[in-house]
Amino acid sequence: MSKPRVLVVGGGVIGVCCAYYLSKQNVDVIVLERDAIGKGASYGSAGVIAAGHPPMNKPDRVRQALKRVLDSTTPLYIAPRFDPSLAAWLWRFSANCTERKLTANMNVLGPLGHATLQLFAQLIAEEEIACDYQASGYYEVCRTEQGTTHARRDVALMRAHGFDAEVLTGEEIGDRMTSLKNDVMGGAYFSDSATCDPYRFVVEIAERVRRAGGRTETGRVVTKVEGGAHPAVRLATGERFEADAVVLATGAYSLQLARELGCRLPIQPGKGYHRDLEFGEGSRPPLEAACVLGETSVFCTPMSGRLRLAGTLEFSGLNHRMHPSRLAQLTASAEQYLGDIGPARVTSEWCGLRPCTPDGLPVVGRLPGQTKVFAATGHAMTGLTLGPITGSLVADLVTGATPPSTEVTALAPARF
Numbered sequence: 430m431s432k433p434r435v436l437v438v439g440g441g442v443i444g445v446c447c448a449y450y451l452s453k454q455n456v457d458v459i460v461l462e463r464d465a466i467g468k469g470a471s472y473g474s475a476g477v478i479a480a481g482h483p484p485m486n487k488p489d490r491v492r493q494a495l496k497r498v499l500d501s502t503t504p505l506y507i508a509p510r511f512d513p514s515l516a517a518w519l520w521r522f523s524a525n526c527t528e529r530k531l532t533a534n535m536n537v538l539g540p541l542g543h544a545t546l547q548l549f550a551q552l553i554a555e556e557e558i559a560c561d562y563q564a565s566g567y568y569e570v571c572r573t574e575q576g577t578t579h580a581r582r583d584v585a586l587m588r589a590h591g592f593d594a595e596v597l598t599g600e601e602i603g604d605r606m607t608s609l610k611n612d613v614m615g616g617a618y619f620s621d622s623a624t625c626d627p628y629r630f631v632v633e634i635a636e637r638v639r640r641a642g643g644r645t646e647t648g649r650v651v652t653k654v655e656g657g658a659h660p661a662v663r664l665a666t667g668e669r670f671e672a673d674a675v676v677l678a679t680g681a682y683s684l685q686l687a688r689e690l691g692c693r694l695p696i697q698p699g700k701g702y703h704r705d706l707e708f709g710e711g712s713r714p715p716l717e718a719a720c721v722l723g724e725t726s727v728f729c730t731p732m733s734g735r736l737r738l739a740g741t742l743e744f745s746g747l748n749h750r751m752h753p754s755r756l757a758q759l760t761a762s763a764e765q766y767l768g769d770i771g772p773a774r775v776t777s778e779w780c781g782l783r784p785c786t787p788d789g790l791p792v793v794g795r796l797p798g799q800t801k802v803f804a805a806t807g808h809a810m811t812g813l814t815l816g817p818i819t820g821s822l823v824a825d826l827v828t829g830a831t832p833p834s835t836e837v838t839a840l841a842p843a844r845f
C-alpha cells in the first residue's frame with residue numbers, strides 16, 4: 430500500500446517540524462516553500478526556548494503598554510493608520526488580557542511547554558542537530574521595582590505549572606553575570622529553558638526530513654488550497670498537486686489561503702527586529718548567558734559566537750519595512766543594562782513577522798468545515814519554543830494516531 434501524501438505549505442520552524450514528525454509516521458511529506466527554508470520569521474528570532482513562559486496577553490503589563498502604543502520608543506508600537514481589522518484585533522486582544530484568560534492559557538501552554546522541552550532534548554540527542562543548543566536557561570534582569578515585581582509574578586506562575594524558575598536579587602544576578610552593570614535591581618532565572626541558533630535549527634530539521642524520505646521544495650508559491658475529500662494546492666506556476674492532507678504553516682501569511690476556504694483566522698503580523706553583533710576574531714560575546722531585559726523586553730542571546738539583540742513588537746501591517754529607530758533601540762536597551770558593549774561589528778539587521786492571535790494561543794488543528802486541511806500557525810512569540818510539540822501534535826491529528834487532548838482542542842481554529 431502506498432504511503433499517504435501530505436503537503437505542508439511553508440518551510441518555517443512550524444512547517445519543518447510538522448514535516449519531520451509526519452515523516453516519522455511513515456507519511457510521504459512534501460514541504461512547499463515560496464522562498465528558502467527558514468527565511469521567514471523563524472530566521473532571526475531570539476533563539477530562546479522559553480517553555481512555560483506566560484503568553485503576551487497579561488493583565489498587568491500589556492494593558493499599561495496599550496496606553497502608550499503610539500510612542501515609537503516603547504517595546505510595543507502601533508503605527509497610526511486606518512485599519513479596521515487591526516482595531517478589531519486589538520479590541521479582542523485587550524479583552525483577553527484578564528487573570529481568568531491567563532490561567533486558562535497557562536493550563537494549555539504549561540503541558541505543551543513540558544512536552545516541547547522533552548522533544549527538543551530528544552531531537553538534539555537522537556538527530557544530532559547542530560544548532561548551538563544550550564540547555565542552560567536564561568535570566569530576566571530588571572532595573573526597576575515595577576520590572577522585578579513583574580518578574581516575580583512570572584516566576585510564581587511558572588512554578589505553579591511545574592517549571593523551574595527562581596527569583597533573584599540584584600546581587601545574585603550580579604554574581605552570576607559580571608558583565609552586567611551594577612544597578613540591576615533583581616530578576617529571575619528560568620533554568621529549564623534553553624537557547625539555540627533558530628535558523629540552523631530549522632535548516633537541520635529540514636535536512637532530517639529529507640533524510641527520512643521527505644521533500645522540501647523551495648521557490649514554490651502556493652496561491653490556493655482546495656479543500657474537501659481530495660485536497661490539493663495550486664502553485665503560482667499553474668501546477669496543481671493533490672494530496673491526502675494539507676497543512677497550512679504559512680505563519681503571518683496564513684490569512685489569505687485560509688480565507689479562501691471560508692475560515693477567517695484573526696492573525697496580525699507582529700513585527701520584531703534583531704541586530705547581531707560580533708566582537709572581533711576569536712572573541713566571545715561579552716555576556717555569560719542569555720537574558721531578557723525586563724523593562725524593554727529585549728533579548729540578548731549569545732549565539733554561534735555572536736550576540737543577538739532581538740525584540741520589539743510593532744503592528745504596522747504585512748510588510749518588511751525596517752525602521753532604523755527600532756534597531757537603534759535594541760542597542761540602546763542593551764547598553765542600559767550591559768554598559769558600553771565596546772567595539773562590535775553589526776553583522777545582521779533584520780525584521781520578521783510573528784503570527785499573533787488575539788487570545789495568546791496558537792492555531793493548530795482542522796480548519797472549520799474541512800476534514801483534510803489543517804492549520805499550524807499563530808505562535809506569536811513562541812514559534813521556536815512550540816515548534817516540536819506543534820509538529821508532533823499535527824502529525825497525530827493528520828494521521829489520527831491519538832485522539833485530540835484537551836490542549837489540542839483549545840488550539841483548534843474553530844474557536845474563532
Ligand SMILES: Cc1cc2nc3c(=O)[nH]c(=O)nc-3n(C[C@H](O)[C@H](O)[C@H](O)COP(=O)(O)OP(=O)(O)OC[C@H]3O[C@@H](n4cnc5c(N)ncnc54)[C@H](O)[C@@H]3O)c2cc1C
Pocket residue numbers: 438439440441442443444461462463464465466467468469470471472473474475476477478479649650651652678679680681682700701702703728739740780781782783784805806807808809810811812813814815
Ligand atoms: C524578533 C523576534 C524574536 C523572536 N524570538 C523568539 C524566541 O526567542 N523564542 C521563540 O520561541 N519564538 C521567538 N519568536 C517567534 C518565532 O520566530 C515565530 O513564532 C516563528 O518563527 C513562527 O514560525 P512559522 O513557521 O509559523 O512562520 P515563518 O517562519 O514565517 O514561516 C512561514 C513560511 O511560510 C512561507 N510562506 C508564506 N506564504 C507562502 C505561500 N503562499 N506559499 C509557500 N510558502 C509560503 C514563508 O516564506 C515562510 O518561510 C521571535 C520572533 C521575532 C520576530
